[in-house]
Amino acid sequence: MWKYLLEKEFKQFFRDPGLPRMSLMFPVLMMLVFPFAVSMEIRNINLAVVDSSRSEESSRLIEKCISSGYFRLVSVCGSPDEAMRLMDDNKADAILTVGSDFSRDMETGDGLPVGVKVNTVNGTKGSISAQYLQNCIRMYMSGRNDSGTAGMPGIDVTERYYFNSYMDYKLFMIPALIVIGITMITAFLPAMNIVSEKETGTIEQMNVTPVSKSAFIICKMVPYWTVAFFVLTACLLLAWAVFGFVCRGNALWLYLYTTLDIIVMAGLGLLISNYSSNTQQAMFVIWFFAVIFMLMSGIFTPIASMPEWAQAITYLNPMRYYADAIRAVYIKGSTPLDVWYDAAGLAAIGAVMVGWAIASYRKSS
């Protein structure tokens, strides 16, 4: 009996016009397109310069900024107002103002005759631009001091990035993308599948057969679990083949945490399908959860920088634990002993979800 139920689900899966292609395209897109698209590295910042000093010193500073590769010089303006206008017209993202006393002040070391203004309509871009600009200025200063004459006692700060030595954003995002993909596949696709059986009435026909409901539901989910593990494997292989990234830790732990996540998501998927009577409703609920899961998981923005009430919410988000664990294992080489709390979080949420889902499923019959 189980064999036939499974056979039917797989048959339907492969006959679906979209699903098989989607499960192939998913890892490819996730690994080859998204890491570039979601990169937080900011390049091509449009820079306007107001150079009141017009000295050799100031032009060397400007050159230093441009040669960093992050900035594109839009124009050298005569007045601050002109530069402001450029920013208002969205032609400049940042303005560097060099005071008229620049070269003299540099000699004496008084004050800071350099101003930085950034456009923070896009907050991330703004703060990163400001940081880059400051870095360039600091580098210029220290460069001057090295060769310099009456130099200031510069503090030499060197940074070293652990686990991701080049601060490669792709390495940071790849495990997160895997997390998003697996969650979508294992929670939302089965939910849609079950709801669509509800909609077409086939579930009714199934319920008058001697097949138990649990057997029916489990057989419905198995194809998606298979796909999830396929996607995970394909992503790991692609990340290695294309970017040369390998999992620092034992890849087995990735599979372990994925299994845990799948259990949580199976519960969530069943819950959604129990409470929605048509695919439209289900879609909306799914969309709601997907957005919350992603934004409150620490995937894009660090949880530590959220306000406390928001941090409290993240504790209810299974993706928080899953993403944290996968990143730790993949980038840092952690073992489940190091991130046991992620396993505990997933297990706790999973127990509640699955319990609730089964209870509400029984009641709906």
Next chain:
Amino acid sequence: MDMNAIEIEGISKSYGSVQALRDISLQVRCGEIFGLIGPDGAGKTTLFRIMTTLMLPDAGRGRVSGLDIVEDFALIRRTIGYMPGRFSLYQDLTVRENLEYFATLFGTTVRDNYENIKEIYSQIEPFGDRRAGKLSGGMKQKLALCCALVHRPSVLFLDEPTTGVDAVSRKDFWNMLARIKASGVTIFVSTPYMDEAALCDRLALIRDGVIIGAGTPREIVSGFPFRLLSVKGDRMYRLLKVLRDTDGVISCFSFGDSHHLTYDPAKTDREKILGILTEAGFGGCIVKEIEPGIEDCFMWLSKR
């Protein structure tokens, strides 16, 4: 076999504040075609869902093939066949796959039961490799019937099987039912079409969740206390008004090219009405006694 195939007693069911079924009791004998006749929203499907163990009643008890609909639900599911009103087989599986799938779920095979469904299945067998979603309406219906019969059920539940089916296919379908009945299966069928009622051995009329009448079609018609006349003449609209004002006339409606008039035989009769018409200047009207149909009975019963 004098055991009843279906016995239900005092079944009630509400959805929130809406009472879908009120104290329903029915007996269906083994080997008969029992019709549940009523308009949309009368509670037919709810009753089906309770009898097929898909839903629990709020009150009342019932037995199908001697099995309790609440306690023995698992056993009932093995012994009944159910065809819901909407086509609900897998559209992305082929005809043969659907049939084999449902046979397997009941722990049997198509080959073992081929004889049972042969007559119907042979009509769709040439399209065995076609996906169910690509079949015509009539063929879908035949496939659904095959799937409901493939495990040799003793009671077959058909919820509005002929809704949305053309007249010829409907006739075909009732012929199929007669043959299924001949093989010893009890059939419980619902329909909103009053003309199909006469094809049932016995029937129950349901309206707003209440059974308003039950029995053989003949019994139901003979319980009708009034008589019907068909009146045809010139100036039909004026005629209708005059007839409605006539003493002893219960109701009068235009029905095609004539008027159907219901009168109380205790107060008036055909001759009296003819006399009144002639007096009112409607000489030469053709007035005929007609037999009441199930629909007339239904109308009367639901007004009572």
